Amino acid sequence: MLTLGHDEITRYPFLTDAGQYLKDKGFSLSQFGTDPVLKISVEKAFNRIVVATEGKVYNSDLIDGQASKPHVIELEVFSFLLAIVLIKLSGMSTLVKRFALAEARRAESYLKEDLGKASSQSEIDLIKKIIFELSGIEVNKKDDFFTIHVSDYLKQSATFHEREWKLINRHVENGKVFLNSEKIIRLLRKEIGVYISSKINKAPVPEMIPGLETEVKNLISIAKKFTPIFVTTGEYPPCIKHAINVLEKGENLPHSGRFMLATFLLSKGQSVEQIAPLFKNAPDYNERVTLYQLNNLAGNSGSGTQYTCPSCQKLTTQNLCFATSECDNIINPLQFGRKRKYERN
Amino acid sequence: MIILLIHYNLEGSGNMKETDIKFLENAFKKYYFEHSDLIRVPERTIEREFGYQKFNFGMIRHISIKDNKELRLLLMQNIPSDVYCSNAYYSFPDLPMKEKDWKEADLIFDIDAKDLNLSCRENHTISICNNCKEISKNSEHCIKCKSSKLEKKSVACKNCINSSKTEVSKLIEVLTDDLGVIKENIHVYFSGNEGFHVYVYNSDFQTLGSRERSDLADYIMFKGIIPETFGMKKFKPDKNLFPNLDENGWRGRFSKEVFGSKSRRPKIISQLIANGHSSFLKTLDDVSEKIGVKIDPNVTMDIHRIFRLPGSINSKSGLSKILCNDLQKFDPYLESCILNDDSIEITANCPIEFKLKHKKFGPYQNEVVTVPTYAAAYMICKNLATIS
Numbered sequence: 001m002l003t004l005g006h007d008e009i010t011r012y013p014f015l016t017d018a019g020q021y022l023k024d025k026g027f028s029l030s031q032f033g034t035d036p037v038l039k040i041s042v043e044k045a046f047n048r049i050v051v052a053t054e055g056k057v058y059n060s061d062l063i064d065g066q067a068s069k070p071h072v073i074e075l076e077v078f079s080f081l082l083a084i085v086l087i088k089l090s091g092m093s094t095l096v097k098r099f100a101l102a103e104a105r106r107a108e109s110y111l112k113e114d115l116g117k118a119s120s121q122s123e124i125d126l127i128k129k130i131i132f133e134l135s136g137i138e139v140n141k142k143d144d145f146f147t148i149h150v151s152d153y154l155k156q157s158a159t160f161h162e163r164e165w166k167l168i169n170r171h172v173e174n175g176k177v178f179l180n181s182e183k184i185i186r187l188l189r190k191e192i193g194v195y196i197s198s199k200i201n202k203a204p205v206p207e208m209i210p211g212l213e214t215e216v217k218n219l220i221s222i223a224k225k226f227t228p229i230f231v232t233t234g235e236y237p238p239c240i241k242h243a244i245n246v247l248e249k250g251e252n253l254p255h256s257g258r259f260m261l262a263t264f265l266l267s268k269g270q271s272v273e274q275i276a277p278l279f280k281n282a283p284d285y286n287e288r289v290t291l292y293q294l295n296n297l298a299g300n301s302g303s304g305t306q307y308t309c310p311s312c313q314k315l316t317t318q319n320l321c322f323a324t325s326e327c328d329n330i331i332n333p334l335q336f337g338r339k340r341k342y343e344r345n
Numbered sequence: 346m347i348i349l350l351i352h353y354n355l356e357g358s359g360n361m362k363e364t365d366i367k368f369l370e371n372a373f374k375k376y377y378f379e380h381s382d383l384i385r386v387p388e389r390t391i392e393r394e395f396g397y398q399k400f401n402f403g404m405i406r407h408i409s410i411k412d413n414k415e416l417r418l419l420l421m422q423n424i425p426s427d428v429y430c431s432n433a434y435y436s437f438p439d440l441p442m443k444e445k446d447w448k449e450a451d452l453i454f455d456i457d458a459k460d461l462n463l464s465c466r467e468n469h470t471i472s473i474c475n476n477c478k479e480i481s482k483n484s485e486h487c488i489k490c491k492s493s494k495l496e497k498k499s500v501a502c503k504n505c506i507n508s509s510k511t512e513v514s515k516l517i518e519v520l521t522d523d524l525g526v527i528k529e530n531i532h533v534y535f536s537g538n539e540g541f542h543v544y545v546y547n548s549d550f551q552t553l554g555s556r557e558r559s560d561l562a563d564y565i566m567f568k569g570i571i572p573e574t575f576g577m578k579k580f581k582p583d584k585n586l587f588p589n590l591d592e593n594g595w596r597g598r599f600s601k602e603v604f605g606s607k608s609r610r611p612k613i614i615s616q617l618i619a620n621g622h623s624s625f626l627k628t629l630d631d632v633s634e635k636i637g638v639k640i641d642p643n644v645t646m647d648i649h650r651i652f653r654l655p656g657s658i659n660s661k662s663g664l665s666k667i668l669c670n671d672l673q674k675f676d677p678y679l680e681s682c683i684l685n686d687d688s689i690e691i692t693a694n695c696p697i698e699f700k701l702k703h704k705k706f707g708p709y710q711n712e713v714v715t716v717p718t719y720a721a722a723y724m725i726c727k728n729l730a731t732i733s
């Protein structure tokens with residue numbers, strides 16, 4: 001774990017060990033449910049989550065990102081830690097995603113600032129360490145620029161859509177890519193989000209804390225608004241419809257989802273050329289890569305093995321199943337519709 | 346492409362006569378036996394997938410091999426027409442693709458003379474009609490039956506080799522100067538036919554997936570550029586943002602190509618700005634065609650492919666895929682031509698002259714000739730001759 005100063009703890013609260021921080025300050029979780037003074041942090045925490053669900057970034061009491069008074073620091077950090085506790089208590093995974101994203105954005109703006117103005121060696125070292133902790137990526141300063149390994153750059157930028165991020169449009173020298181502080185942090189956005197959400201996911205689920213029931217209940221009803229409900233008609237099973245829907249909206253479909261969709265449609269006799277356009281809206285669309293991958297799945301290249309659509313069971317574990325009564329206990333999406341007809345006869 | 350190659354071979358050798366196959370297998374067997382020092386397993390052998398083909402058969406893949414002894418056994422027992430090995434490392438190379446557990450892969454580049462748009466190609470390309478089997482110099486339609494289904498075969502050409510070498514040198518410059526690859530980790534092999542395979546071992550790029558390798562390929566090919574990268578902004582372009590001749594990387598190479606000299610730079614920049622943004626895109630395309638490295642991006646981005654094993658024979662030519670220690674001096678038609686020179690009588694139908702081991706062969710008009718084994722194999726592999 002890093003040794004952080006006050007400013008860093010308030011700016012990057014996810015870098016602290018939550019339980020340890022509370023203990024060091026002499027508090028226990030249960031006090032937050034009852035103590036009227038501490039309850040202020042609970043309100044702040046609740047607010048912090050709600051703001052995140054609205055797609056906005058939490059605006060803190062920090063003045064210029066600096067914690068002026070000790071109690072401000074505590075409130076800042078407490079509200080973050082409690083937000084995680086509340087999310088955990090609610091058990092709603094959609095909240096994790098949205099909260100992590102908003103917190104990542106918040107951290108991003110501080111990181112940009114810190115990186116941009118770091119001038120002494122110790123300042124540079126600290127921010128380098130923070131970035132490494134968050135992303136596992138080594139950043140170095142060279143004159144007015146920051147450099148990262150070409151391979152690290154490619155791993156991050158490969159999913160970016162804008163041409164500007166193609167390696168050819170960057171200054172590359174001796175195995176390093178040169179970027180300004182803003183671009184470096186933008187490049188690492190995903191990693192920061194992953195870091196925060198994995199931190200939340202790894203945190204243990206606490207027992208219900210008396211006094212926080214209302215907040216938790218309210219969070220559950222907010223989260224439910226984001227959980228999609230799907231209506232099925234026609235020949236495709238709900239999981240496939242959902243996947244198509246996500247792509248059509250230009251949202252990101254995880255790899256497991258793309259695998260399911262592609263193998264399903266290929267099995268239904270569609271050609272690689274028919275399927276490829278479906279992925280056009282994906283934020284990380286790349287024609288050559290898509291065709292390559294589809295051809296691989298179809299068994300047109302590489303190993304020559306044709307991949308089949310995963311089972312419903314597998315898809316359930318991947319959160320890709322949106323079963324309705326029409327699914328009727330089938331074991332593979334490919335059976336959708338087929339079995340129903342069979343049973344009717 | 347391995348896949349294309351299989352069809353190609355099946356088609357080619359599918360109608361290859363039994364006596365021709367016997368002859369080639371004997372020649373290959375002798376080679377495997379006498380030159381076993383040339384065909385060695387690559388490093389980290391047990392993590393690689395191997396594969397091979399026999400004349401008239403499809404590909405056998407997903408094989409794992411322990412050491413040189415096992416490889417030798419495979420060669421002597423099966424006398425393959427072609428032997429392949431993955432650039433990827435797997436936990437279980439002999440399981441089906443899905444279960445192999447991919448770990449990493451060496452970076453590979455394929456440079457092939459047929460992709461270089463060379464004007465010499467026409468002079469040494471032969472057309473074989475799929476329909477009536479008529480063989481003629483390069484043409485669009487069969488001269489006998491007018492069919493347009495022609496198979497093209499190309500014979501030895503110095504110019505093709507030299508142009509490919511130039512691309513290899515350009516590639517090595519980008520790899521070392523821009524991408525920080527250590528020279529010692531770059532190995533160049535003659536492909537055994539008309540190009541080169543460049544391997545990069547132990548680099549930072551080992552763990553990159555297809556998508557990342559695709560972008561790396563575009564970088565090397567000088568593709569996907571936005572005008573802004575070279576100073577050409579859409580609105581109010583600024584002269585000071587254009588590259589200088591002394592810069593590193595593509596900006597420097599661009600300057601040398603487009604400006605030529607320091608003194609010409611200001612004038613050319615003014616001209617570029619006057620011509621506008623969209624005309625600059627055209628300039629970029631032209632420059633890319635000239636200074637971009639002509640690699641096959643599909644090869645570089647494929648992380649599950651198996652490649653011809655160094656030291657093995659390419660059944661498209663009977664020449665060996667071998668390491669080039671001194672690229673500039675390297676002469677594939679001498680150094681890769683390793684099959685024996687016992688005389689053999691063949692019926693040759695090769696309308697274009699070619700040179701192997703400093704000896705001229707052809708043109709042959711469907712005539713019976715006696716030639717060394719290596720030349721006979723070269724023509725038989727290309728369907729331009731058969732054992733009498």
Ligand code: SF4
Binds near residue numbers: 312313323336
């Ligand atoms: S039950 Fe099967 S078919 Fe139905 S949504 Fe789930 S995965 Fe799809």
Ligand SMILES: [Zn+2]
Binds near residue numbers: 476477487489491492
């Ligand atoms: Zn014909």
Ligand SMILES: [Zn+2]
Binds near residue numbers: 465466
């Ligand atoms: Zn040529």
